[in-house]
Amino acid sequence: KNEVEQSPQNLTAQEGEFITINCSYSVGISALHWLQQHPGGGIVSLFMLSSGKKKHGRLIATINIQEKHSSLHITASHPRDSAVYICAVRADKLIFGTGTRLQVFP
Amino acid sequence: GAGVSQSPSNKVTEKGKDVELRCDPISGHTALYWYRQRLGQGLEFLIYFQGNSAPDKSGLPSDRFSAERTGESVSTLTIQRTQQEDSAVYLCASSSLTPYNEQFFGPGTRLTVL
Numbered sequence: 001k002n003e004v005e006q007s008p009q010n011l012t013a014q015e016g017e018f019i020t021i022n023c024s025y026s027v028g029i030s031a032l033h034w035l036q037q038h039p040g041g042g043i044v045s046l047f048m049l050s051s052g053k054k055k056h057g058r059l060i061a062t063i064n065i066q067e068k069h070s071s072l073h074i075t076a077s078h079p080r081d082s083a084v085y086i087c088a089v090r091a092d093k094l095i096f097g098t099g100t101r102l103q104v105f106p
Numbered sequence: 107g108a109g110v111s112q113s114p115s116n117k118v119t120e121k122g123k124d125v126e127l128r129c130d131p132i133s134g135h136t137a138l139y140w141y142r143q144r145l146g147q148g149l150e151f152l153i154y155f156q157g158n159s160a161p162d163k164s165g166l167p168s169d170r171f172s173a174e175r176t177g178e179s180v181s182t183l184t185i186q187r188t189q190q191e192d193s194a195v196y197l198c199a200s201s202s203l204t205p206y207n208e209q210f211f212g213p214g215t216r217l218t219v220l
Contacts (some may be wrong), residue, residue, distance in 0.1 A: 040186065043197060043211040086149065093164060094139070094209075096149040 003027050006087050006097040011037040013104050021100045023087030025037045026068065034061050035071050035086040037099070043086075048074070108132070110212035112198050118218045119188055127183045127215045129199030139209060140173055140183050141197040149197070155181060188219045 006026045013019055023032070034046040047054050049060040049070070054061050058077075061071040074081055082104050087097040111130045119125050121143055131138050151165040155175040166172070170188075175181040177201040195216050199209040 035211075043214075045208050045210060048208040088149070093151050093154065093162065095151075098148040 002098070003091075003095050004087055004089055004097040005083075006100050008100060009098070011100055011102045012079050013102070015078055015104055017033070017077050017104075017105050019077050019081075019102065019104075021072045021085050021087075021102070023070045023072070023097055024068060025070075025087075025089045025095075027089065027091045027095065029065075029068075029089040029091050031090040032063055032070050033088040033090070033094075034070070035088060037084040037086060046085075074102075079104045079106050110198055110200050110210050112190075112196075112212040112215050115213065115216055116216045116218075118220065120220055122187055124184065124186045125188055125217060126215070127196050129181045129198030129200075129212060130185070131179070131181070131198070132202075132210055134178075135200035135202050135210075136178050137209075138168045138175055138181050139199045139201075140181070141199065142167075142194045143197060143214075144191075144194040152183070152196075184195060185217075188217075190219050193217055193219045 007022045031048055031050045033048050036044045036046050049061055049063050058075045060073040081097060082102055084099040084101050086099045088094050110132055113128045117125055134155045138155045142150045142152055153166055153173045154162040170186045173183045182216045195214040197214045198212040
């Protein structure tokens with residue numbers, strides 16, 4: 001079993017839909033990252049959080065340390081949100097989930 | 107200011123050759139990371155530099171892989187006697203102060219070993 005599990009693995013949505021991507025982990029962590037990887041391969045760091053909730057524009061990330069769970073929400077999704085979203089946790093080193101591939105259709 | 111840069115952006119090499127990949131972190135970032143992403147797979151941690159401390163090499167897959175960093179500036183990842191399974195995108199990231207701060211990723215070097 002992977003130390004960082006993401007769900008779903010693949011997700012398709014219509015433009016405007018509210019999207020949730022989940023990340024569960026089994027190790028003690030000091031921080032959790034959400035990353036976005038576009039089809040060209042470039043990676044963008046979306047959030048780093050260790051507690052509570054953060055919001056950037058249409059993106060919201062939450063973390064529950066007790067439940068070892070984080071969610072990434074996208075409100076009013078748009079085709080340009082299509083990408084792979086990766087959860088990574090900071091334990092003794094950075095451990096990555098396998099990613100969630102999101103496709104948003106117009 | 108400029109972000110993390112990597113060179114070359116693409117590298118094609120023959121099996122058995124050595125390759126050197128370069129990363130220029132964001133100025134002032136004391137922490138530097140190397141990752142690898144094979145086609146269709148997730149990111150793998152390779153090595154981590156923090157200031158003048160001994161690097162964390164726990165992710166290096168074999169002794170063919172090595173990395174150096176000069177002070178708090180450029181880093182090079184060297185792969186000796188490349189194998190086809192080394193084909194991947196090699197990503198570098200840097201962050202400020204501690205390893206718990208946000209990492210900024212470079213565009214990556216796509217390595218193809220024929």
